[in-house]
Amino acid sequence: MNTRRVLRTSNVLLLLTGYQMHWFDSQLQRYRISAPGILNVFVLACIYAGCFNEHFQPSALLKTLLDVSPFLYGLTRLQLLLSIKVFAYAIYASVRAVGVAGEITESLPMTIISARRGCLKRELIAYLLLFSTFVVLLCFGLYIGYEMQFKLPPLQHIMIGVALFLPHLVLAGALRFYCIFAWLTRERLRQLESEVEQLLSESKIKTELQLVANSSSVAVTVAASNEDNLLKPLQQLAAHFGNFFDHLQRSLLLLLGVNANCLLFGFYTYVYFSNTWHVLFDDHMRRVFYAGNISIYACIGCDYACLLLAQSLLEQQRFQFLDRLNSALAQRNTLPKRIRRILKDMRYTLSNCFNLKFLSIWRFNVANFAVIQLIQLLVVALIVTCHYLNDAILQTNERFDSNDEDD
Structure with a gap:
């Protein structure tokens, strides 16, 4: 896998979406501030400011939204309030995270591995983590x-939508930034595991040669092994990746909150549209609504799937590495004491230094993340159900009142 190409591709993508202002220097293997990146963020900020202002101008779309559902209008205002904070915080957090990311890139091998099928597959997975949602x-x-015959809606409607979508797009860059570095960290662990395998093979050969030399009284010279070059890179990788997660964890949590509001908006509109509002639209606009509504769940689900895929593959590689170290340490008589001590230190690093926790409380793994999502969905379903039942009761009371007046 060409690590340099993967990092450059992710850097260009995050620059275009406004999440980063830094350019990846492949020679120094670090990120540096760039004038085009600053200009790009400034232009996006100006566009966002203009679109944000449209929410406070007279608008038939917003007035209709308020008349149809004050609750839905309130969700839109809440999303707008979150968006302005999201846009500012995403840029601030990316500046902090990119410095720690540079520490990881300096430790990653940038050499191009021969284009075997497995290497190409791993690089394609990296691009899948980056581009699948898009x-x-x-x-x-x-x-x-x-469905709309490729006719653009009114400019004001576009700007109202961009004001809600653009900050979400920028903040989602934090998720893609984490995914790509989790994948590269996984590949680095895989490489270190192969180096440990090589070390164990060399140690076995040494032991056999020494036994032969002792039995035949012949002096055998064996080249020194490179076990000292394994422990330190692993410790540095664990420390740098832990710092990287610490700098991105609040961005990921903020994205969870924004996505929760989007899911509530999507479920609420779907329930009411399917039951009552659909009579106001023709067949083409109904299909447009359903496609737009489904795209909310599809894009959020795709983001979460990429996040969980990157994290689960990283955990899988870590456990595989641990199993290999445990099996090697179980063979007490075949390893020198120095190598055993190094393998124990590596096992300790893998066991204790890759435990990622949100705010030092919530362990970040697939099971816990799935539980959090389930709780979010239950809360969203409960809110929508309560509003729908409340509206149904109000309609029933109004119907009874009108019948009483007729009598």
């Missing part, structure tokens, strides 16, 4: 454009 969004966009 591909899903593009597919929905093309379908919606087809």
Whole structure:
């Protein structure tokens, strides 16, 4: 896998989406501030400011939204309030995280491995983690454009939507930034595991040669092994990746909150549209609504799937590495004391230094993340159900009141 190409691709993507202002210098293997990146963020900020202002101008779309559902209008205002904080914090957090990311990139090998099928597959997975959500969004966009005969809606409506979507896009860069570095860390652990395998093979050969030499009284010279070059890179990788997660954890938590509001918006509109509002639209606009509504769940689900895939593969590689170290340490008589001590230190590092926790409380793994999402969905379903039942009761009371007046 070409690590340099993966890092450069992710850097260009995050620059274009406004999450980063730094350019990845492949020679220094670090990120440095760049004038085009600053200019790009400034232009996006100006666009966002103009779109944000449209929410406070007279608008038929917003007035209709308020008349149809004050609760839905309130969710839009809440999303707008979150968005301005998200946009500012995402840029601030990326500046802090990129410095720690530079410490990881300095320790990663940038050499191009021969293009075997396995290496190409691992590089394609890295691109999948980066671009899958954009591909899903593009597919929905093309379908919606087809249903609307590729006619753009009014400019004001576009700007109102951009004010809600752009900060979300910027903040989601933190998720992609984490995913790509989790994947590269996994590949580095895989490489270190192969080096440990080589070390154990060399140690076995040494032991056999020494036994032969002792039995035949012949002096045998064996080259010194490179066990000292294994422990320190692993410790540095664990420390740097832990710091990287610490700098990104609040961005990821903020993204969870923004996504929760989007899911509530999507579920609420879907329930009411399917039951009552659909009569106000023709068949084309109904399909447009359903496609747009489904795209909310699809894009959020795709982001979370990439996050969990990167994290689960990292955990899988870590446990595989630990199992290999444990099996090697179980063979007490075949390893010199020096190598055993180094392997024990590596096992300790893998066991204790890759335990990622949000705010030092919530352990970040697939099971805990799935539980949090389930709780979010239950809360969203409960809120939508309560509002729907409340509206149904109000309609029933109004119907009874009108019947009483007729009598």
